[in-house]
Amino acid sequence: MAPAGAVPPAPFVPVPPAAAQDPAAEPAPDAVRRRPRGRTSLIVLAAAVLGVAIGGAVGFGVQADRDPTPLGTLAHARLAYPAKPGKASDPLPVAQDRQVKTDGDLTELLLSAPKNADVGEGYGTGWMTLSDYASNYERPDYMFDDLLGSGVRRLAEASWAEGEHRETKINLVQYRSGDSLGAADHFAAQMNYLPYEEGADSEGDPIKGSLDGRYFIYPVQREAGYLPMYQARAIAVRGDIVMDIFVFDSEPIGKKTIRSLAERQLERL
Template sequence: MPNRPPRRRGRTALLIAAAAVLGIVAGTATGYAVQADRAPTPLPMLAQPGLAYPAKSLPKGKEPEPLSAEEDSQVRTDGDLRKLLLKRPAGARESTEAGAADGWLSLDEYARDFEEPGFMFEDLAGAGFRRAAGASWEQGEYRETEIVLVQFRPSMSLGAGSHALMQQGYMHASWRGAGNTGDPIKGSSNGRYYVYDVKREAGYLPQYRARAIAQRGDVMFDIHIYDTEPISKKDIRTLAERQLERL
């Protein structure tokens, strides 16, 4: 049997299709009309467990005690931030290199310590910079230690954590950082400490440096040690762990 050519879609098929569409539209309209004449169906009752708090306020003297500083770290960090800085070791000499003599650093003062102060000023302000406190001291002939605590306001950007990670981000580069990935700080989820390679320049004493960066809650800390003698990992690690315990 020879193959038949495909049939064309004639007028009859189009009329049948149009009638089918009209039938669907008419049926939908009728359904809406019937539904509109019916009384609304009430929704089932929502399950509501008993309230977990008392209906009346507790009598005076029966209120629960506020959380202590050990139970809520914000109790500590909302106070005088300077009191959370490590104390100057016995025998060390006081220095004011980390900022103002009263221990506070303004946003401008803190931003000026970076290679690009303008960029850092805008970045910190946008991240919710709240305040900063610093301390520094000198030991021996040339060793100097600086500690800065930077606190941020609560926000979606998690300013303290972001700032700490940004500083750690370039530490692996030898031209801007320590040239290594550092080591984790015990007790911290994101803290690391670093020992730099010695820097030598003709006519100058060798320069040794170590740094520790970590964040806890809305506060991050940045510790620097400078010396003309080698700095051990233990020296910077111990400082970092002790500072973390105070936050």
């Protein structure tokens, strides 16, 4: 029994469990069921694809029913055709066909010796062996092997003497028919050292009528007990032939001398 004046405690009212609550009450947000998304997306995508296909088919049908649009006029002139197709071009005359010249007797393309020149023993015009040509170089063995493996076809030479001590020598080195690369390589190899040979220290002067041909005037060489030696050289390539010209003298050699020889020999090729 509670003492007098005390406030009685509030009666305990039990809370009913969730299963006993009013079923009409609104459920919690997390308890709401959501519709699956996959099915709606597939329906939208199928409708888009079907719309594109139907639109393309309709557009193709409309375009097919239209008349073709004519093309504009060409801006350039019409191509010209020969009156009689299949007719071959006339061959070049011998004077203009360089291959006919160089496939013949190569010695006939060499310059002739000047009047009153000495073409006696040790001089003249004719064929040249590979070893004879290689002997003109400081290392004949190396030059011989190099030329032998590079496709040399034949060599021709013309030489003569003038005055007391002047000698002129012209060499034509021809490579296999149509093999202009061998001639170009030979020329390039010579040009790699010619400007610096025997102290020349010069790029040389161009030969008229040649793309890269050059002629050189070398400084005098003196040795006790011997006459001074002057030297000039010209080298150029024309097709499958390398032209190589040497002039030696105990007197100075003018540029006009070697230049004239080189230009006239080049014309004959």
